[in-house]
Amino acid sequence: MFNKETEYALRGLVYVHLQQIKGLKPGILEIAKEIDAPVFYTGKILQRLVKMGFLQSTKGKGGGFYFDLTKADLPLKSVIQAIEGEKAYSGCGFGLKSCSDDQHCSLHEQYAPIRESINKLVSQNTVQSLARDFNGGDTILLRRVTSQ
Numbered sequence: 001m002f003n004k005e006t007e008y009a010l011r012g013l014v015y016v017h018l019q020q021i022k023g024l025k026p027g028i029l030e031i032a033k034e035i036d037a038p039v040f041y042t043g044k045i046l047q048r049l050v051k052m053g054f055l056q057s058t059k060g061k062g063g064g065f066y067f068d069l070t071k072a073d074l075p076l077k078s079v080i081q082a083i084e085g086e087k088a089y090s091g092c093g094f095g096l097k098s099c100s101d102d103q104h105c106s107l108h109e110q111y112a113p114i115r116e117s118i119n120k121l122v123s124q125n126t127v128q129s130l131a132r133d134f135n136g137g138d139t140i141l142l143r144r145v146t147s148q
Contacts, residue, residue, distance in 0.1 A: 011035040025064030073126035
């Protein structure tokens with residue numbers, strides 16, 4: 001549904017928060033491995049998230065990525081908007097550049113409530129709430145299935 005950068009960013013942020021709950025600051029290699037993403041691409045995404053102010057990082061021994069716990073929980077919508085822009089919530093379901101209530105595609109009427117539901121979903125959930133759900137053991141973080 002979202003582009004790869006957004007998917008990796010969201011999974012990476014959730015993973016960082018999960019590790020921070022344990023008192024750890026994961027590095028790029030660990031995060032990439034745990035979210036099943038390419039290392040180089042993960043590094044670029046994480047550095048971008050730091051520049052956007054969503055994450056913090058420190059270098060050297062004991063360094064890694066972490067959240068500023070004095071900030072409010074991070075809504076998924078904020079991350080998605082920062083990476084993909086408003087098109088994720090206002091774009092045409094058919095991919096047209098100019099689709100509106102006045103002049104619309106054949107999916108417009110059916111796609112509008114779906115777009116509104118997605119907007120509500122990502123507005124009501126945060127990186128931290130997803131991490132809490134994951135930490136409860138009922139959800140998965142990786143796309144691949146691993147045997148244990």
